[in-house]
Amino acid sequence: RAKSKGRSTYEFYTSEMTNQAVIRFETEAALRQALINQELELHYQPQWALDGVSVIGVEALIRWQHPERGLLAPGGFIPVAEESNLINEIGSWVIEEACRQFAEWMSQGLPPIKLAINLSGRQLIYGNVPEVFRTSLARYGGVVPASAFEFEVTETILQSGSKAVAELQELQEMGAEIAIDDFGKGYSSLGHLSQLPVDTLKIDQGFVKGLPDHDTNVAIVRAVISMAHSMGLKVIAEGVEEPGQLLFLQSLNCDFGQGYLFCKPVVAAEIYELVMASRIEIPFQ
Numbered sequence: 001r002a003k004s005k006g007r008s009t010y011e012f013y014t015s016e017m018t019n020q021a022v023i024r025f026e027t028e029a030a031l032r033q034a035l036i037n038q039e040l041e042l043h044y045q046p047q048w049a050l051d052g053v054s055v056i057g058v059e060a061l062i063r064w065q066h067p068e069r070g071l072l073a074p075g076g077f078i079p080v081a082e083e084s085n086l087i088n089e090i091g092s093w094v095i096e097e098a099c100r101q102f103a104e105w106m107s108q109g110l111p112p113i114k115l116a117i118n119l120s121g122r123q124l125i126y127g128n129v130p131e132v133f134r135t136s137l138a139r140y141g142g143v144v145p146a147s148a149f150e151f152e153v154t155e156t157i158l159q160s161g162s163k164a165v166a167e168l169q170e171l172q173e174m175g176a177e178i179a180i181d182d183f184g185k186g187y188s189s190l191g192h193l194s195q196l197p198v199d200t201l202k203i204d205q206g207f208v209k210g211l212p213d214h215d216t217n218v219a220i221v222r223a224v225i226s227m228a229h230s231m232g233l234k235v236i237a238e239g240v241e242e243p244g245q246l247l248f249l250q251s252l253n254c255d256f257g258q259g260y261l262f263c264k265p266v267v268a269a270e271i272y273e274l275v276m277a278s279r280i281e282i283p284f285q
């Protein structure tokens with residue numbers, strides 16, 4: 001009896017869905033170890049004023065320097081972390097590391113630039129982001145001001161209840177800014193946004209992709225920029241890859257841009273070089 005039970009358990013565990021669960025479980029365990037082994041790192045992608053000349057900020061994007069598989073992008077492991085509390089530990093590490101890096105840049109003489117940090121919804125629902133941020137800033141005794149940071153959240157977080165919104169409010173009261181990431185993919189109306197602690201909209205790269213030929217995307221981007229501006233919000237276009245997209249965004253008075261046309265995410269030392277070199281040659285102007 002026990003034997004047949006063991007056998008059916010075995011069969012159960014080899015079903016395809018369960019294999020995925022096992023892979024997820026293994027990834028989670030490996031990720032937990034990666035935190036301990038310090039295999040996680042932040043890369044930074046510059047954000048530009050749309051004259052294409054000055055870097056106004058950088059977005060921190062997490063990477064996993066895996067001992068066997070090399071440098072891994074977040075798409076393969078952040079969703080796994082988000083299914084457990086691990087996202088809170090990773091998220092806290094991201095905030096601490098971003099503060100540490102900002103302090104290092106300051107000590108190297110880098111002009112202050114905005115540093116954007118991605119938050120996942122679960123961090124705001126189950127974690128204590130303002131407390132982690134406060135503690136991280138306090139380590140550097142004033143060298144790292146709250147106002148240097150922008151926290152990026154997706155639209156869905158705005159529906160996930162009052163604790164999340166209250167924490168965003170608290171971050172904003174401390175002096176940090178709040179950006180809505182991937183804006184346009186969700187369902188929040190611009191009217192709804194006016195009641196929330198938001199400073200910046202990041203237009204999702206899916207809408208930027210079709211510019212300037214895709215009529216629907218043109219209409220959406222035009223409407224988002226003009227309504228955001230009338231509400232006093234700034235706009236960053238994500239995923240700018242082509243000169244034609246940039247020209248069109250400039251014509252709509254979009255404030256900032258980010259994308260492979262300008263620069264891909266790079267390590268901190270390269271950001272230092274880039275900002276210090278400060279005048280970037282732009283072949284398309």
Ligand code: C2E
Binds near residue numbers: 061238240
């Ligand atoms: P996101 O916050 O929307 O970040 C933008 C993504 O688009 C990044 O991918 C970036 O490398 C990529 N990208 C930038 N410019 C271009 C472009 O011109 N074309 C295209 N096709 N892609 C471009 P990445 O680094 O793989 O990050 C993916 C997502 O992982 C992020 O999307 C964000 O949601 C999440 N993520 C990254 N770092 C963190 C983190 O520290 N914490 C949390 N919770 N999530 C993170």
Ligand code: MG
Binds near residue numbers: 059181
């Ligand atoms: Mg982001």
Ligand code: MG
Binds near residue numbers: 181182202204205238
């Ligand atoms: Mg985005």
Ligand code: MG
Binds near residue numbers: 181182
């Ligand atoms: Mg995203």
